[in-house]
Amino acid sequence: MSTDSHPDGGRRQVRLLIVDDSNIVRRRIERSQRLGEIEVVGTASNGIEALELARRTDPDLVTMDLTMPQMDGIECISRLIELKPSMRILVISALADKATAVQAMEQGANGFLHKPFTDRQLNDAIAELIF
C-alpha cells in the first residue's frame, strides 16, 4: 500500500484503473496516458469487473463511467471507496443530469468530466486529482 514498499525507491507511479462500458472510450483514455507518471493497471467494462480488478491491482485513481450494465457507476464508487478510502475517482459521463453528478460526489467521487472530452481536459482533470 505505501509508496516506500516499492523497490525503485522513488515515488511510485500513479496506478490508474479505467472503467467504461465503451471500448472506444476505454482505449481513448488509455492512449492519452501512454506517457507521464500514470500507469494504466487495468480496464473494466462494468462495475463488477471494476471491483474485481481493483482488488487485484490496487489502483490510486479510477476513471468511472456512470451508466454501465450489471453494476452502475454510483454503486461501484461507494464499493471502491469502501475498499480503499484514499482512492481518487474521476467520473467521466455523458449524463447532463446534475442530480447524478451530485449523487456520485456524495458517494465519494472526487471529480467530474463530461463526455465528450478532449485529451487536454482529461489530463487537466486527472492532474487536479492527483497532484
Added chain:
Amino acid sequence: MQLSGTDRNRRFLAAGAAVAVVTVMALVLIVGFRLATRIRASVAALQTTSVLQTYPAVISQQLAALRGQLDTLEYTGRVHGELAATIANFNKDFATIERRHDLDPAAIQRAQTLWQSYQPVLAPVLAFSGEPYDDTDTGSSLSPGGRVYYDQVRRAAIFAAENATVLHQQLASLSGSLQKRTSAAAARLRTLLFVGVLTVLALAMAALYLQLARGRHERAARDAQEQTRDILKTVREGFFLLDADYRIGSVWSEALTRLFGRSDFAGLDFEELLRDKVSPETLATAVKYIKLLWGERARENLMKSINPLGQLEVSMDNGRGGKETRYLQFDFHRVMGPKGVKHVLCAVGDITSNVLLARELQEAQENAHSQLDMMVGMLHADPLQVSTFLDSASAGLKHVNTILKEPARTDAEFRKKLAGLSRELHSIKGEASALNLMSIAQRVHHLEDMVGELKGKSELTGNDFLPVVLKLDELLAHLRGVREMTARLVTLKDGSPEPGATLSVPQLRIVSAEQPAAASSTERPTRAAGDLGTMLQQLAAKLAQDHGKRITLTLSGLGEVPEAYLSTVKDCVIQMLRNAAVHGIEPSDARRATAKPEAGEVRVDFHRSEKGYELVFQDDGAGLSPETLKQAAVRKNILTGEEAAALDNRAALALIFRPGFSTRDEVSMDAGRGVGMDVVARAVYALGGKIGVSTNPGRFTRFKIALPEASQAPAVA
C-alpha cells in the same frame, strides 16, 4: 481584521487614560490632604508659640506689679493668682510644643533649659501663701513672712526682667522655624495641586483625543456599514451567506425579497427557501449539493460544474393569484476561515429573460431551418401550383376567420365552430403536404392539435379560442412569407426580373405561364388541369412513400374541369386520394396474398354527363366494410348500438360522410382526425352536387360525384 485590531488598541488607550486620571487625582487628594493636615497642625502650633512668646514679658510685668503692690502694701492676692495662672499656661503650652516632632529639638531644649532656670526663683514666690501684711492700728507693715515673700518677689522680678528677652527670643526662634516649615508645606501643597491639575488636564486631553479618534473611527465604520447596506439594497443579485447548519445569515441583499417574495430570510433553512418552488427531487439534489460544499473534496471548479441550481426553474406567485415560471441561477462560493469553510456565499440571479432569449434564438434558428427546407421544397414544386395553393389557403383561412368571428354563446355553437375549423384546416393541410410544403403542413397540423384539444374540453368559452386565433395569425404571416419567397424564386427561374413580378399572384401566373399578358381565360383550365395532374401524381407518390405502399394513379378528363370547379375538384380528389392511401390500398404483401397486383390502382375520371359533370374516383383496395363502419360509429359515439344495428349496408356506408367520423384511431398527417369525407361531401353539396359511394369488400371503393353545369353553380367563397 486590521481595523478591529486598532480599534481594540484605541479602546485600551482610552481606558488607560481614564484609569490614570483617576489614580493621579486620588494621589493628589491623599498627599494634599496629608499636607493640609500638617499645615493645620503647624498653624495651631504657631499660634501656641506666638502666645508662648508673650509669656516671659507678662511674667516679668506681673512680678514687677507684685513687687510694686508689696511696696505700697496693696492687695497682692489677685496679681499672685494671675501670675500662677500665667505660669501654669506657659507650662501647658510649652508641653504642647515639646510634643511636636517637626521642631528643632535643640531649640526646644534651649528654651526648656532657660525656662528651667526660672523655676528656682519662681517656685518660692508661687509657694507663698498667707497674708504678707500685718495690719495694726498704726498701719500696716510687712509681716515677717511678707518680708521673705517680698525678697523672693524682688529676686524673681529682677531675674524675670533680666531673662525675659532671652526666653522671648528663644521662643520666637522656635516660632520662626515653625513658620518656615509651614510655609514650605504650603508651597509643596501648591506645587502638588498645580502638578496634579496639569497632569489631569493632560490626561483628560489625551482621553478626549482618543475619544475623538474613536468617534472618527466609528463614523468611518458606520459609513462603511452604510455603504455595505446600500450595495446590498441596490445590487440586482440576491446575496446571502449560509452557515454550517445551511441557514441563511442575518445580512442579505434586498433583491432576495423580490426574487422570493418574502423577507424572513435570517436564520431560514436553505431547504425551506426552495420548498414548494421546485420539485421534491430537485430539492433533494440541491440539499445534497449544499452539504457537499462543506466537504474537503469540494473544489470550486468541480462544484461549479455539477451545480444543479445553475438554471433552476421555479414557479412563483405572480402577485395576481396565479403562478409564473421563472429561472433562477444560484452560484456558490466558499468563504474560508482558519478552520476550513466558514460560510458559503450564495448569489442568486433571475435569468428568466436570458433563458427565454436563448429559446427564442433557438426557435428562430429552427424557423430559419424550416424556411430553408421550405425553400428546397418549393424549388421542386411548380410556382403556379404553389400560388394556386396559396390563394385557396388564404381563402380557406379567411373562411376560418369568418367562422371564428361568428358570434356564439352556447357550447353547441362553439362546437359547431370547431367542426368548421377542423374541416378547413384539414383541407389546407392536405394541399400543403401534396405540394411538399412541410413547414405549412406542420403548422396547420399543430393548429389541428389545438382544435382537437378544444374538442376534448367539457365546456367551451370564447377565451379558449384565443390561442387558436394567435396561431392562425402566425400561420397567415408564414403564408405571406411563402408567397414572397415564391415570388423571388419565380424571378430567379425566369431569369429576368420584371418590376411587376413581385408579390401578387395574378402576375406570378403570367410569368410562369410563359405567355405574359396574353394568357386567355379559355386556356387556363387546361393549364390548371395539367398542373393539377402533376400535383396529384406527386401527392400519390409521396403518400405511397409515407405509408409504405405502392400506388398507380391514372387520371383522365381533368382537363375538362371548368375553372369554377377546379378548386373543389382538387380538394376532393386530394382528400379521397389520402383516404385511399391510408385506408383503402393494402400494403404490398397483403395484396400479394390476395393475388392482387402489388401496386394499388387509383383511377380518377372526370367527364361530362347528362346534367353536368361527373367525377369518379375508384381504388382497388380493401373496400369498405359496413360492419367496421358501424363499430367505428358506435365507438365515436356517433350512433348507439341499437341505431347501428338498425342500419342497412347503404346507410352504413353513408356514415363516412358524417362529420367527426374516422376509422383510424391514431392521428397522422394524412388521416385519422375524423375530417375527410365530410369535407368532400360539404364541398360537393355547396356546389349543388351529390356524392355517393359504392364498395365491394376486398375489391374496390368507388365514389361518384355529380356536379351541375358550371354556369349554374353558386359562387364559391
